[in-house]
Amino acid sequence: MHAHPDDETLTSGALLATAAAAGLPATVVTCTRGERGEVIGAEHHALEGDGPALARHREAEIATAMRALGGAAQVFLDQLPGPDRRYVDSGMAWIDGLSAAGAAADLPEGALVAAELDETAGRLAAWLRERRPDLLVADEPGGGYGHPDHLRAHRIVLRATELLGDDAPALAWAVDDAAELRSARSALAEDPLVAQLIAEHAAPSTTRQGPFSLPDPTGVLPAMARTAPGAGFTVPVAPVRSALLAALAAHATQVQAVTALDGPAVVGCYALSNGALAPVLPVERYEWADPERTAPVPAAQADAVA
Numbered sequence: 613m614h615a616h617p618d619d620e621t622l623t624s625g626a627l628l629a630t631a632a633a634a635g636l637p638a639t640v641v642t643c644t645r646g647e648r649g650e651v652i653g654a655e656h657h658a659l660e661g662d663g664p665a666l667a668r669h670r671e672a673e674i675a676t677a678m679r680a681l682g683g684a685a686q687v688f689l690d691q692l693p694g695p696d697r698r699y700v701d702s703g704m705a706w707i708d709g710l711s712a713a714g715a716a717a718d719l720p721e722g723a724l725v726a727a728e729l730d731e732t733a734g735r736l737a738a739w740l741r742e743r744r745p746d747l748l749v750a751d752e753p754g755g756g757y758g759h760p761d762h763l764r765a766h767r768i769v770l771r772a773t774e775l776l777g778d779d780a781p782a783l784a785w786a787v788d789d790a791a792e793l794r795s796a797r798s799a800l801a802e803d804p805l806v807a808q809l810i811a812e813h814a815a816p817s818t819t820r821q822g823p824f825s826l827p828d829p830t831g832v833l834p835a836m837a838r839t840a841p842g843a844g845f846t847v848p849v850a851p852v853r854s855a856l857l858a859a860l861a862a863h864a865t866q867v868q869a870v871t872a873l874d875g876p877a878v879v880g881c882y883a884l885s886n887g888a889l890a891p892v893l894p895v896e897r898y899e900w901a902d903p904e905r906t907a908p909v910p911a912a913q914a915d916a917v918a
Contacts, residue, residue: 613689613736613750613769615724615761616646616701617674618863623786624749625681625859626896627909629852632682634910639685639743640678641692641736643765644724646670648703650885651865654819659865663700663720666865673863680858689768694735699724702760725764733771740772745781747907748773749898752785754835773901782907784844784898790837792877796891797829799877806881806889809869820885824869827888844899845909849879849892856880856892 614620620628620640631638647663649670659666678686690699700722719726740748750769755762773780800806806826813822849856853872860882861870869883873892880892900906 613641613643613748613765615643615751615755615759615765616649617642617670618646618677618860618866619751619762620674620686621677621681621856621859621863622867623751624896625677625856626847626849626852627749627898628678628684629681629855629859630847631910632684633852636910637685639687639745640674641687641689641739642674643689643732643768644699644701644761645688646701646866648701648720649866650820652820652868652885653864654821656865657819669865670863673865676862677859680862681852681855689732689735692735692739694738695731697727698722699727699732702726702764707758725760729767729771730775732768733775736768736772737775740776740781741779744779747909748781748783749786750783752787752836752899757834757836780905782905783901785901786836787841787844787897787899788834788837788893789841789897790833790839792893792895792897793833793837793891794829796878796893797827799873799875800881800889800891801826801829803873803875803878805871805873809871809881809889813869820887821868822887824883824887824889827890838899841897842899843903844897846895846897847909848895850894853879853892 614623628638645667647667651657651660659669674686678684700720702719702723702725751762751766753766755766773783810824813824816823857870857872857880860867867882872880878891879894881889883889
């Protein structure tokens with residue numbers, strides 16, 4: 613479960629593609645349609661600020677991404693049984709030198725963060741009770757990088773599992789290893805393809821397509837980075853990298869500069885609307901919410917992550 617279209621690929625794309633390659637069913641529950649997302653590219657720039665139009669466009673983007681990842685199903689939270697209302701992107705503002713997200717100055721009508729927690733969690737709990745998945749994956753308590761909707765999605769998942777009690781699936785948070793992330797950031801600075809990418813987009817842009825900047829390996833890390841990740845599992849990216857990068861590219865209003873890289877510390881890169889290049893790590897890493905409740909993981913290394 614993720615907050616907006618594109619979060620599923622950015623956070624769990626390799627897991628979804630790996631499940632599809634193994635012939636296992638997987639479904640993405642998306643809380644909102646990303647109506648307040650910052651839009652990249654001149655072709656789609658007119659969509660920014662037009663919530664309904666951007667929502668329709670991002671619905672198409674996530675459908676394309678799901679096909680790229682091998683055909684995972686996708687449903688929006690407000691399409692699950694419950695009150696007839698729509699949950700809307702709450703918006704955000706970049707903070708900490710564009711390295712983290714905070715609350716927007718205003719909330720739109722229907723904002724996810726303003727919805728009753730038990731209403732949203734009740735929808736998810738009822739759907740999980742019916743579908744009975746083995747594994748539920750979501751953002752860790754810090755919301756990945758602090759977006760208010762990511763924080764809310766985390767709370768919704770927690771409350772839904774509380775409502776389910778012993779019937780809840782195993783729950784895992786998407787995390788990064790801090791040392792691996794710093795190493796990958798350093799590798800970006802040394803990669804000739806990245807240098808070429810930066811050089812080709814050096815001119816200022818009014819459509820958020822470049823210029824691109826390198827992340828500081830010694831700088832602030834996102835909330836999902838762990839100095840010592842807890843017990844969990846990893847999913848190798850290399851076997852599904854082409855599918856993952858294609859899915860990232862499908863979210864063209866939100867993700868740019870999607871590039872394959874070949875190195876031991878980094879296998880690709882991309883940038884969001886802030887232009888800061890981010891590495892694609894060689895593994896996706898997950899941490900069990902409760903190490904006593906685990907689930908089989910397809911084609912992954914189920915182990916205690918240290």
